[in-house]
Structure formats: C-alpha cells, structure tokens
Amino acid sequence: MTLMDWLLTEAPQTRRQAHVSYIARNLKGFLSHAYVLFGLAVIVPIACLSLAAPFFAPYDPFAQNLHERLLSPSGAHLFGTDHLGRDIFSRALYGGRITMAIVIAAAASIVPIGLAIGIVAGLRGGLIEVILVRVTDIFMSFPQLVLALALAAALGAGAVNAVVAIALTAWPPFARLARAETKRIKDADFVAARKLQGASTLRIALQDILPLVFPTILTRLTGDLAGMILTAASLGFLGLGAQPPMAEWGAMVADGRDFLMEQWWVATLPGALIFLVSFAINLFGDGIGEVMDPKQS
Incomplete structure (x- = not known):
C-alpha cells in the first residue's frame, strides 16, 4: 500500500489528519484527471521556458538586424524574425514572462479584494451588505474587457497600470461568490457554537x-485565468500594456498585423501561444472544478 492509499483509507483521528486526508484525496484526483494533466503538460513547459528565458533564448530579444528582417521559421530562427530582424522565438520566451507576471499580479490582487468584500458583506448584512452589493453590481454592469480598456487608457500605458486595470475589473464575480458562500456557512451549527464560545466576528x-x-x-480563479490572459494580451495589442522594446505576446501580435498575409x-x-495557454488553462480549470465538486465525490 502506497502512502497516498494509506492517507485515503486511514480514518482521520484529528483535524490535522483530516486536512491531510482531504489534500491527498484532491491531489490524487488532480493527478488522474485528463483535463488537469493536459493543462499541466502545456502550461508547465511554457512557464518554465519563459521563466528561464535568459538560458533558453538563442538570441537577444531586443537586438535588431535589418539584414535578417522577416525571415521565415528555420533552424536558425525557430519562429522566424520580425520586421526589425529580431528573433521571434526569443521574444516569445521573454514575452511570456511579462504576460504571466501581469496575470499573476492581477490574480494576487483580485482574490484578497473579492474575499474581503464578499465575507464582510455576507457576515455583516444590513446597510453594509447593500452598499457592497450595489458597488459590485455597478462594476459587473460593464463588460469587463471594455472597462479594463477604459481604465488602462485613463491610467496610461504600462504593465503596472495593466495589472491595476485587470484587478479593478475582475474582482466582482469573486466578491459575489464569496458573499454567497459566507451567507450559507454563517448559519451552520459550528459557527453558532463558536459565537457561544465568545469568538469575535473577525x-x-x-x-x-x-x-x-x-x-x-x-x-x-483557475477558470478566470484564461480570460485574464486574453485581457492582458488585448491591452498589449492596443499599446496599453508593456511598452517597447519590452516583448509581450499581445504587442507581438500587433507588430505582425501589417505582415499577416x-x-x-x-x-x-x-x-x-496565447490561444494554447488560454485553452490549457480553461481545461485545467474545468478539471479542478470537477475534482473539487462535492457532487463528484
């Protein structure tokens, strides 16, 4: 019997053992789900290559060579060269770092905002809940991409402003979900018992x-990451993301639109690359949702 099987079959005696068993059960489900495995098989290599771009990029991503402009893909240039003679493969590796950094920073901002607003609204109720719900509804009444473009244009071009624009437009669904879950949980018996024991609201x-x-x-969040990547790429395509000479996937697509034919x-x-990563993240998110769905257990 393996350690994983023992963790899943041994009856937990303490809260810590129950947590370990829960993690082991979900981990086994992740590692046996086709969508999760496919997502990891695509995302992990691209992420590792991008993070280690200085070691894997065959050329300087910023070096221009007009004598080698618009070369087709070959052994010397795997993805060809752009209109300035820059190696597209090298720029794609460095561009992945920028795109992933924008998405990760935005996701790290969205989760605390959504959790804080949702839990406070669900626990406190009354006028505070009404105000927070109405603010959330106002943000959700605008298409997320359009609102992100407007905010990025108002704040100014740049990677940092792109993160702010994405974070300020992507938190409402998380706040609504956190509020719904909080209102469901706060009426549970164990919460009432905690209140009788004198536990504070915080x-x-x-x-x-x-x-x-x-x-x-x-x-x-795993299901929304693909949308954040598309939003970040859209900002870069319109010149509102990372600025030249920095490489970014959306900006690279914009650079090649005049030569598309x-x-x-x-x-x-x-x-x-944008399509492949977004597709893999969507499948990964679907697999995570199916594994962690209580109805599937």
Missing part, C-alpha cells in the same frame, strides 16, 4: 469562514 471570519470559502474562490508567422505564432 476570528470567525478568518478561522472558520475563510478556510471554507477559499477553495471555491480558488476554483473560480505574406509573413504570417510574425503575428500567428505569438497568437498561437
């Missing part, structure tokens, strides 16, 4: 509500 929120709401928010690789290959 302690209940942090120790009882948050650990139960967070997995649901995390599952939703004859030198298709300049725009198509960075666009293919």
